[in-house]
Amino acid sequence: MLKYIIPLLLFIVLAVFLGLGLKLNPSEIPSPFINKPAPYFSAPKLNAPEEKLSPADLKGQVWLLNVWASWCVSCRGEHPVLNSLAQRNIVTIIGLNYKDDPVDADKWLATLGNPYNTSITDQEGRIGIDYGVYGVPETFVIDKQGLIRHKQTGPVSEQDIQNILLPLILKLQAES
Amino acid sequence: MKYLLCVLFLICQSSYALDARQLADPIQQENYETLTKELRCLVCQNQTIADSNAELAGDLRRQVYEMLEQGRSNAEIIQFMTDRYGDFVLYKPAFRGKTALLWLAPVVFLLLGLLIVYGFIRQKRQALNANIKDQQITLDSEKQKKIRRLLDKGDLS
Numbered sequence: 472m473l474k475y476i477i478p479l480l481l482f483i484v485l486a487v488f489l490g491l492g493l494k495l496n497p498s499e500i501p502s503p504f505i506n507k508p509a510p511y512f513s514a515p516k517l518n519a520p521e522e523k524l525s526p527a528d529l530k531g532q533v534w535l536l537n538v539w540a541s542w543c544v545s546c547r548g549e550h551p552v553l554n555s556l557a558q559r560n561i562v563t564i565i566g567l568n569y570k571d572d573p574v575d576a577d578k579w580l581a582t583l584g585n586p587y588n589t590s591i592t593d594q595e596g597r598i599g600i601d602y603g604v605y606g607v608p609e610t611f612v613i614d615k616q617g618l619i620r621h622k623q624t625g626p627v628s629e630q631d632i633q634n635i636l637l638p639l640i641l642k643l644q645a646e647s
Numbered sequence: 648m649k650y651l652l653c654v655l656f657l658i659c660q661s662s663y664a665l666d667a668r669q670l671a672d673p674i675q676q677e678n679y680e681t682l683t684k685e686l687r688c689l690v691c692q693n694q695t696i697a698d699s700n701a702e703l704a705g706d707l708r709r710q711v712y713e714m715l716e717q718g719r720s721n722a723e724i725i726q727f728m729t730d731r732y733g734d735f736v737l738y739k740p741a742f743r744g745k746t747a748l749l750w751l752a753p754v755v756f757l758l759l760g761l762l763i764v765y766g767f768i769r770q771k772r773q774a775l776n777a778n779i780k781d782q783q784i785t786l787d788s789e790k791q792k793k794i795r796r797l798l799d800k801g802d803l804s
Contacts (some may be wrong), residue, residue, distance in 0.1 A: 597706075599706070
């Protein structure tokens with residue numbers, strides 16, 4: 472009897488592990504930034520390069536940092552979702568225009584609409600490195616204290632907004 | 648055939664990323680080469696940043712180069728990278744609570760394997776011993792006498 476039970480148990484254990492492996496997303500790397508202060512930057516604004524923006528300017532409000540670029544294909548898919556979020560006027564959305572040509576970036580916003588309160592530029596990808604960006608688009612949720620509370624790698628869908636981002640944003644806005 | 652081998656050789660050569668930088672100090676250059684081979688490119692996850700031609704890999708190489716030029720140590724650069732990209736960026740992650748399973752699992756599996764082999768061998772040996780004992784019992788009687796007789800007479804052939 473044991474002779475049959477042991478292989479069966481081994482099979483079940485293996486099947487469970489492989490099954491879990493199927494559900495994991497290997498390209499999703501846990502961010503080391505959760506609950507840490509948003510890294511400092513002082514970056515020129517896309518529409519007014521002589522003006523700069525830094526995280527300190529946004530203290531006291533919950534804000535999203537969305538990393539985007541005109542060369543990024545999945546950003547195009549995400550864009551309408553951000554536009555509709557912006558129309559609801561719930562949260563400040565800052566765009567980080569990552570390794571992009573400002574002219575292309577302007578054109579992109581002019582044709583597809585601009586969901587960002589402000590976009591800042593990072594042509595050399597240095598702010599990107601400080602935020603551990605590896606797959607555009609990425610979205611960070613930053614609380615009133617300036618701590619990063621959530622990060623999503625890859626395009627945000629309407630479902631993500633409803634199920635994850637909005638509840639989190641409302642919860643963070645209720646915090647003092 | 649020779650031509651084909653040449654082409655293959657060239658293809659393999661070109662898989663090394665193309666913007667190799669040269670630092671003035673040979674020790675720093677060595678550090679640069681070790682570091683870029685220890686850091687994982689996060690876009691194409693099975694390549695080091697030395698191997699990868701992805702843009703991010705290029706940016707990270709530039710970052711390593713600049714930090715070495717500023718005289719930062721290897722440990723500082725590794726810390727800089729893990730602060731931003733987590734342990735995943737290291738091909739050789741540090742031994743910590745979180746990574747203990749990763750490091751210990753091979754040893755555990757090896758010990759488990761040895762234990763199984765040991766058990767298996769012991770079982771076989773016990774079976775063999777039991778067999779021999781059985782045979783000895785039968786030898787005790789008539790056969791034993793026969794052997795003795797043959798031995799006493801010596802080789803008759």
